[in-house]
Amino acid sequence: MSIQEPVVKEIMRRYDILASQDPAELRSLMLTSRIMFRAKLALIGYPFQNPPGWMDDEYLKPVMDLDTFHSDLYDPIIHGLYSQMLAKLTKEKA
16 A cells, blocks of 8 residues: 555645634634544545535545555654644634
């Protein structure tokens, strides 16, 4: 199993959409939790009805299968984005 560029591009696109939301809303989404951050990236799809309005049709689809999701293959990318989000929220809160 190796990192796939289309998956990385979609993760980055989802991060950009998520990061463009209002900082107060981001904090309310509990993005200071790594687990909640991963859930909001919807890497294996968005499982609920009535998704947030900022999630487009592509965002709702899985970007990887469960085996890949449970592996640590993309963890360095996701952890890096999580760190960026924490920095963004901390900066905008101050």
